[in-house]
Amino acid sequence: MTESSEPKPDLPAAGDFASNLGKPIKLADLQLNGVSAEAARGGETIKVWTRLCLTTDDRLFHRIVESLSAHIEYRSAQAGHPVSLTRPGFILLVVHPDNTGDLWLDAAAVSIKALVKRPMAAGTVIFDTDIADVTALSFPLVEIGKEDRVLCIFREGWRFALFCDFNPDGDLSIENMERDLGTLHRRLKYRDFYDAIADANVFGRLIEAGWFPFVEILSKEFRELVSHCEAGFELDEVEAKLLRTFDVQRVESMFARWMLKPHFAGKEKLLRSALNNFASGDAVAVLKIVLTEIEGILRDAYRNLHGKGAKLGKLLEFAVESAEQKAGHPDTLLFPAAFAHYLKSHTFAQFDPAARTGKASSRHAVGHGEADAESYTQVRALQAFLTLDQLAFYT
Template sequence: MTRSALDDVVKVPIHLGSVKISGIAASSGRPGEMMTVITRYAGTSDNYTFHRIASGIVDVLAQNSSDRALGSRVEGASFALAVIKADESAQLYLDNTDVVMSARIKRDVKAGEALYLQDISDIISIDFPNVEIASEDQVIVLFRERFRHALYVNLGRNFDRGDMTSSLGRLLRYMRYTEAYAVQSNPELFDILIARGWFPFIEINHQEFAHIFGALDDETELDKVELSTVEAFTASRVEAMLERWLRQPAFRRREAVLRVGVEAFLAGSAIAAIKTLITEIEGVLQDAHIEAKGLSAKTRDLVEFATSNAIARAGASDTLSLPPEFQRYLMLNIFESFDPLGTDRAARHSVSHGSAPPEAYTMRRALQVLLTLDQISFLI
């Protein structure tokens, strides 16, 4: 059997009997009572309602199959896609159709080249390009990411493919980048992170940030993790970041200064790196604002501009760059209010006014300044 013929066999869906489902009860009810019915749902197994809804959906699919093990097969699949047509006939795909993820990447890649988790800057959408879905069809998608599951359901006979693909992309982001969204949803934890100078920066938003997040409540362990994180930024990695920055005019105008700061970091000179680079953050934002708006702006307005620009580009505020949260990080950490009596942090104003103490100039802080510039390169 040829490869193409085998693919055709593998991708044949499971045909189910007449699947009759109009919605999901949001609560218990009695005959004659008014109740709320869910016709669209998107959630993960982190939510307690997920398990009840997902179990009910799987039961409905299993009841319409002669395969007694279908329920277990659906639960164990990496991707399960059910399409219920207008005549109530249904097709079920269990890991046997193409799944395409749209993502933004950090570096140049060639067609056919392998991509890794650290190459992805954001996950935008997930689609099934070989499955035809009409506007009147009902759609159920159940998928897993390691030990967690996600469910998308549209039973309203008003299917919108764009809604499905973006919803699935959002669900995968939440599950794959658990620590980043855990910080987002916990203000107290986020304050601790900001005070230490960290953020779920895109460049470290995989294993490195997970290690920082896991060590937040252990000062000794956190010191070790921070040291290993700094050591992970080799010359090739930092130079790749610089190349990414220089693709944008707001960074390219400052190439000579940025290169001096990067070289200082690679040489292990925290003072020179911070002194050179931290004041360039506002300059980059200012140039980007002038390019877009034709005029300059104050610091707070520059930060708000970067945030709104990132949200507009992504079409959402909960992408991996976390624009609203990064705005808060910039204002509370990088651009914290200047105190003439001094501060213990090497921030934009304390550095430029000479009030940051010598012990604030650490390699950890130098890396955070580099990562802040890098994050901005994804926003503007």
């Protein structure tokens, strides 16, 4: 078969894959400068909010949205474009210094900035299971100036979010706006994860069983664990199902991710041995290696940044801070504060040698030879891998 001599079309350049779906509605005389933060009588001084990030879970959400939408609908009707803002899923209003504005109703291109679990080439389809975190949301093809005011209302599932920055200083931070929009999107889309962590009973049972919203299982798999905990069911069945999904290919994908980190790469021989033992079903060897190496990996990462080592407590603080800095916000799908609790109460849990309470999930019990032999299971070995993998995203 010979190759065609016809010229090949040029590949599309970056940015050519997306465009706005329509044009904005042009509005005038938009009197949007703030939202009253408290009740007052005529002539009294009140506090005014000029910047808000709210969801339908917030008490004042509906009152504020109804007030803002009434003004926008009125100005739209005056401009000859009567609209109902209860129908669009994405509303963006950009108000210029002269009080004119551009109203985009499900028409502006939307981009999210996401931390992904695996390497991605341009044009690759991304699934929910590929996303480790969402850190920003933006409108790449909408012109927004430093002196503009911005209002955005959008829907995700059965919840809504409101962002507004009325920019009283005339110095709009686009970066902060995109970060906060990303936070709102994350809170709406993954609300069930946040609820699970906030529920002391559910989260306590997850930790007791050794589970956490690890990045690698942060989708349908973690949701199944949560639903079983909420229902009070035993986890044996769902754990066995989850364990079966971690075949050689999936574990090797995690390993490749680790080797991109200098403080992991130095442990390649040890971690490779752990992976081989996991594949052969030797949970004892996996746990003996991984649990004793986690602290060393954290210490290497800390030393690379600070030029010196540190004790365990400081290393755990360092892991949390690294995750927050990486995401740009503590309220992230990496759940750094909750993970610190998980590490302290599970991975580095203390034990009573006299009462022989040590389990193979605890680095201290394993390191001192005090873990119950029956607790060395493949599920515990998988949890150790997932803990290590979580740290790869943090540091």
